[in-house]
Structures are given as structure tokens and as C-alpha cells.
Amino acid sequence: MKTNVRVSIFLVGLLLLPGCLSGIVDEIDDVVIWEMSPDGDWPQLNLGERTRTTPTLETYDDCTVLLEDLKNALWEQTLVEIDQNAYWNWASPIMFGGGWIQDDMVMDGAIAEASMDADGGSNSGGTAPSSSGGEDRSGTYSETNNQESGVDEADFLKFDGNHFYMINNNHLVIIGVPEHGNVTLVSDMELEGQPLQMMKEGDSLVIISSINSWNIPDNDPLRSIMQTSDGSWRSSNLVKYTVIDITNRSDPDVGREIFIEGSHETARMVNGTVRSVSHMWSYIPGIQTYPSLPDDYWNTEDWEERMNLWNGSVEELIDENRAAFNLLTLADFAPQMHQRMADGTISSYSSGSGDCSEFSGSTDGVGRGFTSIMTVDLLSEEFSSEVDHIASAWVEVYASGDMMVLAEPANDWWWFWRNNDYEDATNIHAFDISVEGETTYIGSGRVTGTVQDQFSMSEYNGDIRVASTTDSWGRWWLTEGGEWEVIEPANHITILGSDDAGSLDEISHLGGIAEGERIWSARFVGDMAYLVTFRNMDPLWTIDLSDPENPTILGELEVPG
Numbered sequence: 001m002k003t004n005v006r007v008s009i010f011l012v013g014l015l016l017l018p019g020c021l022s023g024i025v026d027e028i029d030d031v032v033i034w035e036m037s038p039d040g041d042w043p044q045l046n047l048g049e050r051t052r053t054t055p056t057l058e059t060y061d062d063c064t065v066l067l068e069d070l071k072n073a074l075w076e077q078t079l080v081e082i083d084q085n086a087y088w089n090w091a092s093p094i095m096f097g098g099g100w101i102q103d104d105m106v107m108d109g110a111i112a113e114a115s116m117d118a119d120g121g122s123n124s125g126g127t128a129p130s131s132s133g134g135e136d137r138s139g140t141y142s143e144t145n146n147q148e149s150g151v152d153e154a155d156f157l158k159f160d161g162n163h164f165y166m167i168n169n170n171h172l173v174i175i176g177v178p179e180h181g182n183v184t185l186v187s188d189m190e191l192e193g194q195p196l197q198m199m200k201e202g203d204s205l206v207i208i209s210s211i212n213s214w215n216i217p218d219n220d221p222l223r224s225i226m227q228t229s230d231g232s233w234r235s236s237n238l239v240k241y242t243v244i245d246i247t248n249r250s251d252p253d254v255g256r257e258i259f260i261e262g263s264h265e266t267a268r269m270v271n272g273t274v275r276s277v278s279h280m281w282s283y284i285p286g287i288q289t290y291p292s293l294p295d296d297y298w299n300t301e302d303w304e305e306r307m308n309l310w311n312g313s314v315e316e317l318i319d320e321n322r323a324a325f326n327l328l329t330l331a332d333f334a335p336q337m338h339q340r341m342a343d344g345t346i347s348s349y350s351s352g353s354g355d356c357s358e359f360s361g362s363t364d365g366v367g368r369g370f371t372s373i374m375t376v377d378l379l380s381e382e383f384s385s386e387v388d389h390i391a392s393a394w395v396e397v398y399a400s401g402d403m404m405v406l407a408e409p410a411n412d413w414w415w416f417w418r419n420n421d422y423e424d425a426t427n428i429h430a431f432d433i434s435v436e437g438e439t440t441y442i443g444s445g446r447v448t449g450t451v452q453d454q455f456s457m458s459e460y461n462g463d464i465r466v467a468s469t470t471d472s473w474g475r476w477w478l479t480e481g482g483e484w485e486v487i488e489p490a491n492h493i494t495i496l497g498s499d500d501a502g503s504l505d506e507i508s509h510l511g512g513i514a515e516g517e518r519i520w521s522a523r524f525v526g527d528m529a530y531l532v533t534f535r536n537m538d539p540l541w542t543i544d545l546s547d548p549e550n551p552t553i554l555g556e557l558e559v560p561g
Contacts, residue, residue: 043310045083047076050419052410055362055427055444056502057390063356067330070391074284074368078321080414081289082314089310154197154208154267163249165205167195172207174249186249193240199269203247204379206274208264211238221346222259225338232285234332235261239278243378256378257340260387262370266454268399273436274378275404277397280335281369286324291317334359335372335389349385361391362427362444371395371406373431375439388439390429398457402434403442405464407451424470426451428496428504430459445504447494448511458524463507463548464496467522467531489518493529495548510551514539 060066158165163186164175172195174186193209200206213236216223228234239262243255262280269275291313300306337349359370371392376385396407410425426449430442449468451457456467471487491513496504517533524530527546533539540557 042089043086043307044418045079045086047080047083047418050415052423052425052446053363054503055408055410055429055446057360057362057429057441057444059441060356060359060361063330066356066359067328067333069361070282070330070333070368071325071328073391074282074287075325077368077412077414078287078289080417082291082317084414084417085290086310086314154199156195156197158198158200158205160200165198165200165246167191167198167207170195172198172205172244172252174246174252176249187252189244189252191242193238196264197267199267199274201269201272201379203245205244205246205252206267206269206378207240207242207244208267208276209240209242210264211240211259212236221340221344225259225336225346225348226261228285234283234285235280235336236283237261237263238338239264239276241274241276241378258376258378258385259338259340259346260372260374261335261337262372265371265395266397268404270399270401270433271436272377272379273433274374274376275399275433275439276374277395277406278335278372278374279369279392279394280372282333284324284328284332284368286327287321288317330356333368333370335370337374337385337387358387359389359391360441369393371408373404373439375433375437377437384437386437386439388431388441392427395429396451396453396457398454398459399433400459402432403459403464404431404433404439405429405457405459406431407457407466409450410446424449426466426468428457428464428466430464430498430504441502443498443502443504445496445506447492447496447506448509449490449492452519452522455524456519456522458529460524460526460545462497464504465524465529465545466494466496467519467524467529468492468494469518488516490515491517491519491531491533493531493543493545493551495545495551497548508549508551510543510553513541513553 156167162177164173164177164183166173166175170191170193172187172189172191174188176184176186178184191207191209193211193215195207195209198205198207211222213223213226213233216226222238226233226235226238238259241256241258241260243257245253245255247253260278262278265277265279267274267276291310293313294309297306297309297313300309339347339349341347369392370389371394373388373390374385375387390406392406392408393412394409398405398407406429408427408429410423410427425446427444427446429444432438432440432442445464447466447468449470451466451468458465469489469491471489490511493510493513495507495509497507498504513531514533517539519531520534521532522530524545527544529541529543529545529551531541531543533541542554542556544552544554
């Protein structure tokens with residue numbers, strides 16, 4: 001006979017809320033929240049409903065409040081993961097074959113790690129002149145396909161009319177083009193880490209690389225900044241920005257080297273000012289989401305006894321996690337920035353050491369990580385930087401000459417677990433980048449659906465245009481009648497405008513585009529928007545945006561395939 005066995009477990013069902021959460025993890029009393037699922041098939045936590053409010057970013061002015069909010073957001077995510085593991089432990093055997101998990105059924109997982117080894121050594125060749133050399137070829141060659149004019153996007157290949165600059169197998173290769181039809185190797189320089197992209201300004205290159213923990217030599221000073229005092233990794237990845245002077249193309253010279261914790265998303269350069277966007281997922285050692293079960297757990301066939309063993313193990317897990325949470329500091333969450341000096345030593349710039357005004361988050365933000373916008377003139381002799389850290393999930397980034405726009409999923413992966421108030425939506429955050437060396441927050445709004453990539457966004461005459469798809473994966477859901485229903489995707493164009501209150505308000509919305517299909521690619525050009533959707537056909541949609549308050553579909557061309 002199944003009985004409703006409960007255990008007292010500690011829960012904080014709250015989200016990241018700047019300035020409003022205080023001491024929750026340490027002070028709240030234990031409450032009875034462990035109960036059986038509605039069908040009595042598995043134990044679950046009473047997580048409660050999580051609802052969306054405003055996406056507007058609020059700046060922190062108190063590091064203590066920031067730390068408390070980060071701990072509370074992480075605590076809820078941890079509980080959700082514990083709840084998920086309870087479901088997979090109990091429900092899966094019932095759903096897939098029935099009965100209890102037997103001795104010969106083992107739950108295991110694998111983590112695949114890939115490493116990339118760079119070839120040693122460097123060499124240079126060719127006899128090309130040290131300057132760009134040759135005749136003026138302006139306007140006679142193709143460059144990077146930048147989304148917006150005047151905004152140089154990072155790429156793995158650049159061309160200035162006389163030289164190709166190429167990232168190839170962890171090397172920077174410069175190839176001269178003395179005349180059309182002829183090429184010559186000018187230089188070949190080995191690069192640290194895994195080079196991803198580069199930008200070019202005059203006789204300078206900015207190389208963006210990924211530094212991974214698994215291929216750092218034991219004696220490398222970078223290892224000390226990526227590890228904690230007990231030897232565990234606080235960050236598995238660094239983004240490196242290397243400035244290379246290519247005045248002498250046959251002998252490039254490495255200049256400034258900057259590192260920031262996280263993974264590279266994208267970068268733009270406007271008039272020598274580099275704005276890069278990276279994301280750091282905060283890895284917190286000591287936080288566990290699956291209980292350590294006793295040896296006799298898997299051999300126990302009595303349902304109630306088995307349930308008690310599970311509940312007791314989860315209670316111990318919660319207590320261990322609570323103790324680990326009490327030791328967390330802001331440095332455990334916040335991305336750190338570093339600079340390699342001329343003598344090889346590392347100088348670090350600690351985030352969160354002042355008033356924490358460089359940090360911001362929305363009222364109901366769900367990210368345990370940070371999106372960092374670094375604004376810096378890497379090419380100047382005097383190094384100064386402005387870094388803005390936004391508590392968020394992974395974002396898509398668009399930039400015009402005057403505005404940078406971040407598209408952030410309104411729901412992190414764990415947020416809608418067993419949450420009935422699910423909303424398929426994307427937060428839009430806009431920043432003014434018209435002033436060199438400055439990035440100023442404009443405001444935030446929300447659009448329905450998912451934004452695919454940077455080309456699904458555009459700024460035009462101060463308005464933000466966004467192409468999105470609702471239910472892009474064709475999700476199914478359980479209806480009230482108990483029947484499974486496939487929810488068809490639909491596509492939208494939303495135009496947002498900023499107000500004086502830090503909000504991006506909807507000017508117009510055009511929905512119901514190509515129902516049953518999803519956006520495959522998008523492009524905004526002036527007053528026009530072009531969408532290619534996909535399912536069984538590849539329609540091309542042309543949309544007139546000349547009147548922002550009344551976007552109009554002009555035509556559709558269906559291409560089979």
C-alpha cells in the first residue's frame with residue numbers, strides 16, 4: 001500500500017530580486033514541502049508557481065544585497081534540479097517498463113570532453129613589405145559581411161585589399177597579395193589557446209581566443225587565477241583578447257593581453273572602441289543535486305521503506321547544500337578580469353570589490369550566470385575599461401552604430417519545470433553605444449516567442465524590430481481532457497520604442513506569420529523585413545515596416561524544399 005510519506009525540507013521559492021531578498025537561506029524556518037505527486041507515483045518538492053514581472057534591469061548599489069539575491073536564485077535552481085532527479089529516479093521506471101528499479105538497472109552518465117592541441121613552434125616566411133604595400137585597392141574587394149555598415153564584426157578571416165589575415169589551426173596566418181592571382185606567405189604566428197575570431201583596425205588586429213582549463217600547462221600563471229585555493233576550478237574557460245601590431249606584416253608583435261572569465265559570445269568594433277559580450281555560468285563547487293543513497297536502497301522492494309531511505313538521503317543533501325551556501329562569497333559568482341603584463345605576471349581586476357554598481361539584474365531574472373559587456377579601447381596606450389555584468393542566461397547580440405541589443409530567454413532551462421504559468425517569451429535589453437568608450441543602459445522590453453540569432457533583430461531610427469517564433473520546437477502539452485496536443489509554431493514581428501522610464505514599449509505587433517512553420521533566417525534592410533520560414537516549404541516573406549505602427553505583409557514566395 002502506498003502512503004503519503006513526507007519529510008521536512010528547506011525551500012526558498014524565490015527568484016533573483018534586486019534589493020528585496022535578505023538572508024533567506026540562513027533565516028527561514030524549515031517547512032514541510034516533500035509530498036507525493038498528484039498520481040502518487042513519485043515524491044516531489046512543493047516548488048510553487050513562478051510568475052513573470054518586468055524585464056527592466058535594476059542596478060545594484062549594495063554588494064551584500066547582490067550576494068544574497070544570487071544565493072537565493074541559485075538555491076531555487078538547486079531545489080528544482082533535486083526535484084527533477086526525484087522524478088527521473090521514481091517516475092522513469094514506472095513510465096518505461098513499470099515496477100521498481102532492479103539491481104541490474106544502473107543510472108549513469110557520461111561527460112565528453114574534447115581538447116584541442118596546438119602544433120608547437122612558429123615561423124614566418126615571404127618577403128612582403130612591412131607596411132600594407134601595393135597600390136590602393138579600396139572598393140575593389142570584399143570584406144566581412146557585417147550586418148550594419150560601420151560596425152566591424154569579429155570574423156576568422158579579414159582582407160584589406162593587399163593581405164589576407166586568417167585564423168587557421170591556432171595560428172595567425174598573413175598572406176600577401178602582391179598582384180591579383182598571386183599570393184605569398186608573409187608570416188605565421190602561433191596563438192595561445194583556441195583562437196575564435198578577430199577584428200581589424202588600421203595596423204592592429206584584436207584576436208579573440210578561448211582558454212580552456214584542460215590544456216593549461218601546470219606552471220602557467222593562468223592556472224592560479226582559474227583555480228581556488230583547494231585546487232578546484234572556479235572557472236573552466238577564459239576569453240582572451242590579444243592586440244597584435246601588424247605594422248610589420250612579416251613580424252607581427254603581441255601587445256596587450258586581456259582575460260575575462262566566461263565564454264565568448266560576440267564582439268563589435270566601432271571607431272576603435274571594442275565592445276565584447278561574454279557569458280560566465282557560475283560553477284559553484286560543493287553544491288549537489290542528487291542524494292547519496294545507502295547501499296541497500298536499490299535492493300529494497302518495500303515501497304514505504306524505500307521512500308523513507310530516499311527522503312532521508314535528500315534531507316541530508318539539503319543540509320549539506322545549506323552549509324555550502326553559507327560559505328559562498330561574491331567572488332564565487334562574479335566574473336573576474338585579468339591582464340598579462342610585459343614580464344608575464346598576471347594583474348587581476350576584482351569585480352564586486354566596490355559598490356557593485358557594475359552589476360544589474362531584472363526583477364525576476366533567473367540566471368545563475370552573468371552576461372558581461374566589456375567596453376574598451378584596446379588600441380590606445382592608456383588602458384581603461386568599462387564592464388557591465390548582467391545576471392542573465394545566454395543571450396543573442398545585435399549592434400548598430402548607436403545601439404546594442406541583447407535578446408535573453410525569459411525562462412532559463414530550469415524555470416518552467418512543473419510550472420504551469422509558462423510563457424514563451426524573450427527579454428530585450430537595449431544599450432546606447434553612440435559615445436566612444438561608454439555603454440549606457442536604455443531600457444528593456446519583452447516580445448513573444450524565441451529570437452533565433454542577431455539577424456532577427458534590428459535598430460532603425462531609434463526603434464527596435466524583432467522577429468520571433470512561438471513554440472519553435474512544436475511542443476506538445478497535456479490538455480484538460482487528457483489528450484496530447486501538438487502546438488503549432490507561429491512567427492511574429494514586434495517593433496519596440498523606448499520611453500523615459502527605462503522601458504521598451506510595444507509600438508506594433510504583426511503575428512500569425514507562416515503558422516505551422518518557424519523562422520529559418522531573417523534580415524532587416526531599411527524599411528523592409530525579409531523572413532524565410534521552414535517546414536515543408538521555404539517561403540520568403542517580404543514585410544513593409546515603413547510605418548512602424550502598421551507593419552504590412554507585402555508578399556510571399558514559396559520555394560519547395
